[in-house]
Amino acid sequence: MPLILPDWNPRAVLEPLRLPWLDAAGLELAVLRLDALDPLVSGNKWFKLAPWLARAGRDGAEGLISLGGAHSNHLHALAAAGARFGFPTVGLLRGEPQDTPTAQDLRRFGMALHWLGYGGYRARHQANFWEPWLQRYPGYQPVPEGGGGLTGAQGCAALVAMIREQLPALGWGDYHSLWTAVGTGTTLAGLVLGEAGAHPVIGALAVPVDHGVPAQVSGILAEAGCTDAGYRLVDASRGGFARLDAELARFLLDCERDGGVGLEPLYTAKALLAIRDEARAGRIPSGSRLVLLHTGGLQGRRALHDELLRLAGYTDQAVEAQG
Numbered sequence: 001m002p003l004i005l006p007d008w009n010p011r012a013v014l015e016p017l018r019l020p021w022l023d024a025a026g027l028e029l030a031v032l033r034l035d036a037l038d039p040l041v042s043g044n045k046w047f048k049l050a051p052w053l054a055r056a057g058r059d060g061a062e063g064l065i066s067l068g069g070a071h072s073n074h075l076h077a078l079a080a081a082g083a084r085f086g087f088p089t090v091g092l093l094r095g096e097p098q099d100t101p102t103a104q105d106l107r108r109f110g111m112a113l114h115w116l117g118y119g120g121y122r123a124r125h126q127a128n129f130w131e132p133w134l135q136r137y138p139g140y141q142p143v144p145e146g147g148g149g150l151t152g153a154q155g156c157a158a159l160v161a162m163i164r165e166q167l168p169a170l171g172w173g174d175y176h177s178l179w180t181a182v183g184t185g186t187t188l189a190g191l192v193l194g195e196a197g198a199h200p201v202i203g204a205l206a207v208p209v210d211h212g213v214p215a216q217v218s219g220i221l222a223e224a225g226c227t228d229a230g231y232r233l234v235d236a237s238r239g240g241f242a243r244l245d246a247e248l249a250r251f252l253l254d255c256e257r258d259g260g261v262g263l264e265p266l267y268t269a270k271a272l273l274a275i276r277d278e279a280r281a282g283r284i285p286s287g288s289r290l291v292l293l294h295t296g297g298l299q300g301r302r303a304l305h306d307e308l309l310r311l312a313g314y315t316d317q318a319v320e321a322q323g
């Protein structure tokens with residue numbers, strides 16, 4: 001039975017985030033809360049997925065099939081959307097079976113899981129990778145890892161209008177720059193397309209600088225017939241993707257306590273810390289108004305909570321008492 005298209009266009013709220021270090025730097029920050037769209041479906045992964053879902057609906061697909069790791073925000077958003085809107089989903093996972101909180105959610109959402117091992121997962125870039133899976137799941141729409149490419153970026157371009165229409169409610173006439181965490185650069189490319197040069201877009205790299213992000217962003221922009229102008233990357237990775245350290249852990253827990261917003265350490269806390277470091281280095285003038293995409297990913301934080309407390313040297317009780 002071909003899947004029914006969800007008629008769902010969630011609006012993320014743009015809200016001010018007040019933190020002591022922002023006040024000290026003379027900065028105002030507004031956060032577009034993609035993390036708080038819906039109890040089930042959230043994050044930038046939903047917006048990257050939405051055009052793929054639309055395509056699957058137009059083509060009369062039977063379901064969607066995609067790939068990711070044992071903590072994948074992408075598979076989580078896909079499985080959640082399947083549960084929310086009642087269409088079947090299949091997840092192909094990297095490595096050996098693991099019982100992570102994410103994998104438990106995927107199963108609970110009704111996603112069929114197949115663990116490919118590491119070698120099997122590496123084969124995902126081969127031309128005939130999908131063939132056996134589409135024989136097993138005929139009529140399914142394959143979605144590339146992370147919902148990438150121009151299709152995914154176009155889903156994120158719409159976020160710029162969402163920001164713009166909420167500026168009056170904030171009392172802001174305008175903003176100086178738009179920030180997002182960057183993994184593949186798909187979200188960033190979408191923002192560059194949406195801004196069309198109106199504001200600089202700054203990408204806080206959650207991956208090392210040699211991970212090919214500029215080439216990926218250029219590829220998407222070229223496919224859209226757009227030039228590279230209007231974005232800049234800063235290194236926010238702190239030594240590598242998913243690399244955690246004591247300063248990051250303390251910063252994350254302090255910002256959660258002081259700002260009343262949930263953060264995770266791979267993307268959103270690193271992006272916020274990059275803003276603080278850029279401000280301290282004098283590269284963001286006092287008086288600036290910044291917008292940051294809260295790209296979500298809080299579901300992945302569960303597996304890292306104890307590690308964050310340990311690194312920060314905080315106890316759960318202390319965090320709760322301060323909160």
Ligand SMILES: *Cc1c(COP(=O)(O)O)cnc(C)c1O
Pocket residue numbers: 043044045073074146181182183184185186187188267268295296297298
């Ligand atoms: C995937 C992800 C990103 C990075 O998005 P890209 O489009 O790959 O650059 C940022 N933040 C969170 C929480 C994510 O899950």
